[in-house]
Amino acid sequence: MSGDGILEGRVAIVTGAGSGIGQAGAIALANEGAHVVVADLSADRSTETVELIASKGGRAEACPTDVRDEPALTALIAGTAERHGRLDVLHSHAGIQVAGTLEQVESGGMDASWQLNVRAHFMAARLAMPHMRAQGGGSIIVTSSNSGVFYDHEMIAYTTSKHAVIAMVRQIAVDYGKHNVRVNALCPGWVDTPFNEPFIAQMGGREAIEAYVKEKIPLGRWASAEEVAESILYLASDRSAFMTGHALVLDGGEAIY
Ligand SMILES: NC(=O)c1ccc[n+]([C@@H]2O[C@H](COP(=O)([O-])OP(=O)(O)OC[C@H]3O[C@@H](n4cnc5c(N)ncnc54)[C@H](O)[C@@H]3O)[C@@H](O)[C@H]2O)c1
Numbered sequence: 001m002s003g004d005g006i007l008e009g010r011v012a013i014v015t016g017a018g019s020g021i022g023q024a025g026a027i028a029l030a031n032e033g034a035h036v037v038v039a040d041l042s043a044d045r046s047t048e049t050v051e052l053i054a055s056k057g058g059r060a061e062a063c064p065t066d067v068r069d070e071p072a073l074t075a076l077i078a079g080t081a082e083r084h085g086r087l088d089v090l091h092s093h094a095g096i097q098v099a100g101t102l103e104q105v106e107s108g109g110m111d112a113s114w115q116l117n118v119r120a121h122f123m124a125a126r127l128a129m130p131h132m133r134a135q136g137g138g139s140i141i142v143t144s145s146n147s148g149v150f151y152d153h154e155m156i157a158y159t160t161s162k163h164a165v166i167a168m169v170r171q172i173a174v175d176y177g178k179h180n181v182r183v184n185a186l187c188p189g190w191v192d193t194p195f196n197e198p199f200i201a202q203m204g205g206r207e208a209i210e211a212y213v214k215e216k217i218p219l220g221r222w223a224s225a226e227e228v229a230e231s232i233l234y235l236a237s238d239r240s241a242f243m244t245g246h247a248l249v250l251d252g253g254e255a256i257y
Contacts (some may be wrong), residue, residue, distance in 0.1 A: 003009040005033030007239045011084040013037045013077065015124065016094030016230045017068045018045025019141070020193030024051070024225035025091055025232035030058030032233060034089065034215045037080045038229065039065040043096070047162040067094050078125040084178070085132040092124040093143040093186075098157040109158045118168065125172055129181065137180030142169050144185040146251040166215035166247045173245030182244040184235050189251025218253030 012029045016022040018040030019185055030036045030053040030095040038053075038060055040046040046062035065076045081087045096116045098109040113225070121142045132138030144155035147155060165186045173183040199208045214220050231250050234240050249255055 005031065006233075006239065008033035008090070010088035010236075011033045011037070011080065011086050011089065012089035012236065013039060013080055013087065013092060013128070015039045015065065015120075016040075016041075016143075017049050017077045017091075020095040020195055021188065021191055021225045021228050021232075022091070024094070024229040026060065027053055027056070028059070028226075028229035028233045029089065029091075029236060031056065032062055032237070035058075035084060036060040037063050037076070039063045039067070039076050041066050042132045066091070067124060068115055070123060073120070073123055077117065077124065077131070081198070084105055085134050087128055088135075088137065089141070090128040090132075091141045091143070091232060091236065092121045092187075093141075094120065095143055095162075096144075097155075097199070099155060099199070100157070101154045104154070104158050105157045110160075113157035113161040114164075115194075117158070118164050121165055122168060123199075125183065126247050129172075129176065132181045133176070133179045135216050139236050139240075140172070140181065140183040141232060142185050144169075144187045144247065146187050146189040146255045147189055148251050149247055149249055150255040159168060166208040169247070170245040177244055182235075182240070183208070184240070184243060184245070184249040186228070186231060186235065187249040187251070188223060188228050188246050189249075189254045190217060190222045191225055191228055193225055214255070216254060217251070218257055221237070221252065223250065223252065 014026040017026040017038040038049045043064040046064045050060040050062045100171045161246045169185045
């Protein structure tokens with residue numbers, strides 16, 4: 001590490017950081033000098049991300065956490081603040097996609113979506129806020145989706161929860177701007193990660209999804225997780241110092257098409 005990264009001296013927590021976008025974001029934050037607390041449901045995947053960061057000379061620690069578990073989430077955030085004396089960035093990222101229409105999704109599917117896509121973000125932000133407020137600022141990034149700004153076919157639980165979390169982000173931004181805590185939503189479109197595997201299977205395999213992506217997305221391709229990580233870096237750092245309550249859509253133009 002060169003020691004002149006834009007996040008030098010900052011402490012970041014990333015949930016769902018064991019794979020895909022969360023992992024790429026955690027690596028990007030560490031590359032810019034942040035100490036990253038890697039909090040994934042899977043202990044193995046948490047360790048893998050820490051090892052990837054360490055192999056590039058970055059600083060990270062694994063704190064496997066199920067963000068739906070309130071005592072575990074409380075321990076994650078309180079423990080981080082206690083060990084490091086600060087908390088500058090929270091990327092609350094883990095999410096779930098339950099597919100189906102109003103008549104297909106049962107109440108359990110809606111509850112599971114709400115629990116992870118809204119309630120866990122609420123709790124994470126709520127627990128991080130006193131530390132950020134006390135130290136005079138911070139950046140909270142909540143992963144929504146471009147499904148939070150437009151509507152997919154047959155995705156009632158996903159779009160409802162992803163829209164709701166943007167409303168929550170904006171409300172927190174309004175209330176906590178005076179404390180210099182910025183809160184923004186990250187709204188990716190198609191990103192090539194394991195998250196889409198169930199949907200790809202449902203569509204009939206890789207070839208079918210590639211044709212779909214080519215047709216439906218103006219840029220004609222998926223994003224890589226590393227491309228999305230650039231936006232995470234932007235939202236986490238002072239480069240977005242005057243941005244709060246924003247839903248940052250990066251979806252190759254899908255939502256405007
Ligand atoms: N990949 C995409 O195309 C895409 C597009 C838009 C939004 N998103 C959003 O990004 C997030 C995940 O996407 P990804 O592509 O990084 O997925 P991914 O499947 O590559 O990784 C998700 C990680 O989250 C972890 N996780 C799951 N439940 C958890 C829990 N309860 N507590 C802690 N960790 C948990 C998993 O173990 C996994 O390592 C979701 O919020 C999703 O809605 C993804």
